[in-house]
Amino acid sequence: MSGLIFSCQEKPQVDLLIKNVNIVDIEGDSILSSQYVLIQADSIFAIGNEELANQYNPAQIINGEGKFLMPGLWDNHVHFGGAEYIDENEQLLPLYLAFGVTTVRDAAGDISLEVLKWRDEINEGKRIGPKILTSGPKIEGIESIWPGDLEVGTSEELDLALDSLEKLKVDFVKITDNTMKPELFLEAIEKATARGWSVSGHIPAALTLDQASKAGQKTVEHLGYMLRASTPKESEISAGRASGKLTAQEAIALQTETLDDSVAMANFHQLASQGTGVVPTLLISYNIAYLDENEFEKDTILKYLGPKLKESYQWRIQRMANDTPEDKQNRKTGFEATARLLPIIQKSGMKIIAGTDAGYLNTYDYPGLAIHLELQKFVEYGLTPREALIASVINGPGYFGLEKEYGAVKIGKSANLLLLNSNPLESIISTLDINGVIKDGVFYSRSVLDQMLAEIKKWVADKEAN
């Protein structure tokens, strides 16, 4: 009898309550203190005060006192790749999660079928890892240097390549410029955009950024390309490259001589108005420019990365082995000239999207840790912590039209969250001060994350012993 009466008064069940936590309102640059966040399945079900929380019966309670809750990080430019060490790439999935990265945007490699499989398994809850959004194989010209890409030389081949990407159900399209003909490059942007994808890529030397932007290119990958639009001679230089009148070196020299911040601002503003953003990947440029000054090989995180993946770092190192002191200085000067564009881009209204180029081949650009360092670099070169965080957790989803589900700790948003011990709006290094990670509503405490890290480390040690 009493059971019956009780059941009428029974509180509704929820999966998870985070009580008395500080919510980081990134957009508003403020903290909402003493909040009670209720999570049901993979999304945020309710937020309110203690009274509201008391109306529910949570299966799990986390004490958020003194802690800071923000959306999980997005690394919007990573690479899974290396067909001979797929198993090492697989180990990166828990590694990303252990570093609070709940979404990665995979910008092509040579193991697309595996990445697509992992993406689906993670979405179905069958595998632990970040949400993956992948371009699948990228589109390139014939006989490019990139293994695993889709090489096209004609419009017909381009159509077939896009058909195959549709069959693979890729999340966006990446196009690069190694051997891609400029006119076909523009056609590829237009056709991929018409099929509903957001298009990312490099910019062929024979094109201006404005041409790619007008064709619909949604992001320029790598900050270096932005230098091209920072001179009044951009059209002249790209025409010179198209006709072969200018060598690559001559083009760079002319560009460097004529850099002009006011031209940069006007051009970036134009690109912004056409909906084009930029993924700076500042960290990898820094790593390469300052390779000789840093002792990356002593980084303890190397213990979490497989031997072949680490070996893939060597190609860049060897390429630079015979550099003269002048070459080294030029790389640093080039990096600094590029990095100082960051606040101009921010002011112009162009969306900055934080991505790192982490993964195979990209020297000492560590999956998981990299996005934290990238955001630190953003702040070092003139963005506020708020702007840096927006670039990862708001502009990342925005690229895919997913802003409704991600980007804030609000009712109805996805429960992909980061619980920090300190306030990231005050100091960007707080993103590394991780107390717990919530992925699709599942809470991973610090001790669980440490256990995951220990398992990865052991896996790598065993691999290296064999």
Ligand SMILES: [Zn+2]
């Ligand atoms: Zn890349």
